[in-house]
Amino acid sequence: MASGIQEITYYEHELNIRRVIEEQASLQNVDAALNICDLSSVERKYNLWVKYLPRITPYYAVKCNDDPMIVKVLAELGAGFDCASKNEVKLVLGLDVAPERIIFANPCRPVSHLEYAQQHRVANGTVDNEFEIYKLHKHYPQSNLIVRFKSEAKEAQCPLGDKFGCDADADATALMLLAKALDLKVTGTSFHVGSGCSELEAYDRAIKKAKNIFKFGELLGYDMNFLDIGGGFPGSDDGKFQKIAEIVNTSVQRHFPDDRVQIIAEPGRFFVAAAYTLVCKIHAKREVRNEAGKLDTIMYYLNDGVYGSFNCILYDHQVVTPEHYLDESAAFPEFKSLIWGPSCDALDKISEDLRLPNLNRGDLIGFPNMGAYTVPIASPFNGFEVPRTLYFRAM
Incomplete structure (x- = not known):
């Protein structure tokens, strides 16, 4: 491997995580965990999206992972961006992305954020209640209102309907009538079936509802030309993604055959989950024995936890999978194991009921698929450092 510009290391064929770790001699001498980010994984995911959902433009959900390197790669590939705040909009605009490639997809925005969007001509934004319509009328009347409605999957990692939509x-038509009375412009509608959707049919159900809202908007004289089908796309199961794409394509062709309608989605984890592997070091170990003195459980304490990268366990309900880096050719007996984070909080539990070899202080444990809802949420709680990141890309 050879280092390239912008602190990116280039590799041939396939990124070998074990080899990367072996080359990082300093890992044994630093306290912080390490993110290994494969930027080419993001590019491969983008190409997969274009192949299976050619009609639908991906607007990357920046909140999922706001690492500027990730955002830059997606910007260069031609993706749009789903932003939830002024700072996310600022990040994207700073990479020379046109404002038309941004949707301000937070239905409840602070006034200062609306004013920033207005100053930078970011016109597309979602709305889901009358108070926000009045706010837009006062602070950004030139914006394009995209009415967000609720249409949740029966099974999702993170349901969103209690908060948004x-x-x-009952409500979507009333909101459009209010917008009409205030001389505001409604251009489309949006929904989100829930992050990490497992009920694939939810997309078709929501797209049918969107068609009815389009019809009502057209009756009011609006030029309804924008449909946002939200997120929910898996980040580490391409087979499942292809099934969702088939359902979405069929539904879109049935209900929105007119190519004049711009259709976007808000994938987040789809692009970044598989791009990151988190490498942690065991800094402490404890053996728990039963009354007879027999070993029951081995506890390991890592240098990252649920207040850092593993916040995804709390926020995103993610189940993480540890991998050790002992000699692959040897067979090691496995023991019931439990993994803790480094903080003094007893809630800082990463995983339990595991089967792992008898590891030692200083050994490394890797966690694949750690790119979604980790980097932007990690905090230095209790004074522990957040992970640094190494970037890699295929030649």
């Missing part, structure tokens, strides 16, 4: 039947 109006009732598609």
